[in-house]
Amino acid sequence: MSWLVRIRPGLIIAFGTSAVRGAAYRHFKPPSGEESPNPHTFTPYTLAEKQPISSTSAIFTLRHRDGATDPEAVKEAWIRSVWNVQVKQPQLQIARAYTPLPPKADVNNVDEVKAEDVMLLIREEESGEVSTYLHRLPENATIKLRGPNVECELPHDIKEVIFLAGGTGIAPAMQVAQALGRRTGRMMHILWANRRREECIGGISDEHQPTNPILHGSNAGWLTNLFRFGRAQLAAQATLVDNHSSQGKGVIVQELDALKERSKAATRELNVQYYVDEEKSFIQSGDVAKRLHLDSQDEKGSRLILVPGPDGFIEHWAGKKLWVGGREVQGELGGVLEQMDLKDWKVFKL
Ligand SMILES: Cc1cc2nc3c(=O)[nH]c(=O)nc-3n(C[C@H](O)[C@H](O)[C@H](O)COP(=O)(O)OP(=O)(O)OC[C@H]3O[C@@H](n4cnc5c(N)ncnc54)[C@H](O)[C@@H]3O)c2cc1C
Incomplete structure (x- = not known):
């Protein structure tokens, strides 16, 4: 099934996004009492590493505090989607979307998904509320995120x-x-x-x-x-x-x-x-x-x-x-x- 439909020349709409979001939630709903990453509540991660890429951008490696493994929805997302997580700026209570980088490519193990750490490439926007806040955080700081939010799903064919x-x-x-x-x-x-x-x-x-x-x-x-x-x-x-x-x-x-x-x-x-x-x-x-x-x-x-x-x-x-x-x-x-x-x-x- 195609997820893109042209309903008249030049106009394109996406099918599946909200359906996928619903599916993501069903898979991703945390068991009661356990703080697991999910699209509805913010889960605390630790900023394990901040690796500069250029004068304005860095890769942030975020580690789940309790070492939880990725829920099914994240594993699914890696296989067929473009997806993001939302990161919170706690003082202003606002959040922005960031797109996780794939786990390090392993030539010998194409099917294995080892994505427990969340890696984000974040550019510091001049006067940007959330990106500037994140770039100022020291290592081991707490960063709260929620997701996955699936933006689109790749068609099977x-x-x-x-x-x-x-x-x-x-x-x-x-x-x-x-x-x-x-x-x-x-x-x-x-x-x-x-x-x-x-x-x-x-x-x-x-x-x-x-x-x-x-x-x-x-x-x-x-x-x-x-x-x-x-x-x-x-x-x-x-x-x-x-x-x-x-x-x-x-x-x-x-x-x-x-x-x-x-x-x-x-x-x-x-x-x-x-x-x-x-x-x-x-x-x-x-x-x-x-x-x-x-x-x-x-x-x-x-x-x-x-x-x-x-x-x-x-x-x-x-x-x-x-x-x-x-x-x-x-x-x-x-x-x-x-x-x-x-x-x-x-x-x-x-
Ligand atoms: C689906 C999705 C995925 C994304 N993935 C990534 C990613 O992987 N990496 C990444 O770095 N970004 C990503 N982004 C962008 C990210 O979500 C933020 O938009 C970005 O970090 C800027 O947010 P901010 O709060 O720092 O800046 P904001 O505070 O939102 O400001 C943005 C810019 O507008 C200017 N501005 C703000 N207010 C005004 C005003 N009143 N007048 C004039 N100018 C103003 C600011 O100076 C700044 O330059 C993604 C966005 C989306 C939607």
């Missing part, structure tokens, strides 16, 4: 995915890559755009070689780049690489490499293209178009273009999401994708 990710939108892309890695013969293209190279140090696109050597780990061009980027910025990048990578690659880039390696066993292909604003490299409609028309087009199955937030990114590519009757809905297909011949590809805004 999924064949191919194009994922347009901006910044922390790489987290849901990694969830999908991980889920497709469990199924055979699937193809996924991640097009990941960042403002700064520091977010994806050492990331080399599968399709073409980089032209800016210092940003990709070579010594050539050091002087040119020293003038262009400044000593402080280069020093900061070098520190991030030294701290978090043994191969001159950032942590997320290493994880994407591992997902690619892991997907070789089951998925026909996972490829990643990196785009960096400060290097004047941007995702173009042509980058999407050429992936719509690959040889695999004759094969049966669903083909999806997934576009996660922030809002401006979604609007640019696929038009605005809307609020109707207190619920966020997909809205008309707009933006760049509306101008393209998408053939049988469906678009879903995350």
Whole structure:
């Protein structure tokens, strides 16, 4: 059954989300007296580690206080969904959604889900209430979260995915890559755009070689780049690489490499293209178009273009999401994708 239906040209709606949420609750309801993660009440976790990724983002590793294992709903979510948890800012009593990163990719154990720790890639937004609060917390602090909240479920017959990710939108892309890695013969293209190279140090696109050597780990061009980027910025990048990578690659880039390696066993292909604003490299409609028309087009199955937030990114590519009757809905297909011949590809805004 497809979870996306076009009820008239350009208008897309999602089926299944609320049904899945209901199902998630049934699986996830905590046994009475036991504090288990669930979508309705906040469960305390300990901030076990905060690993800087760039000057504005870090991976937060959250550990359940009582060492509880993941409920069925979380295990299910890893297999077929894009999902998030809500994290609470206790003083203001507000919460924001964050997307758990997949457990470390294990090439030898595709089916095993060991996701007891919750890992979140969180960017500190300037003056952002919750992200700033979280970034200021010391290790071992208590962080309360609830979930899982399933945003969408991948169709069973999924064949191919194009994922347009901006910044922390790489987290849901990694969830999908991980889920497709469990199924055979699937193809996924991640097009990941960042403002700064520091977010994806050492990331080399599968399709073409980089032209800016210092940003990709070579010594050539050091002087040119020293003038262009400044000593402080280069020093900061070098520190991030030294701290978090043994191969001159950032942590997320290493994880994407591992997902690619892991997907070789089951998925026909996972490829990643990196785009960096400060290097004047941007995702173009042509980058999407050429992936719509690959040889695999004759094969049966669903083909999806997934576009996660922030809002401006979604609007640019696929038009605005809307609020109707207190619920966020997909809205008309707009933006760049509306101008393209998408053939049988469906678009879903995350
Ligand atoms: C489904 C989903 C998944 C998500 N996953 C992730 C994830 O994995 N990682 C991640 O980092 N983020 C993720 N987000 C975004 C996250 O939920 C928060 O929106 C983000 O962290 C900012 O929240 P905040 O409370 O820090 O900022 P807010 O306080 O909400 O502020 C957001 C921005 O608006 C500005 N602002 C606030 N009020 C005003 C005003 N009155 N006038 C002008 N500007 C203003 C702030 O300066 C800030 O830059 C996700 C969002 C959704 C919906």
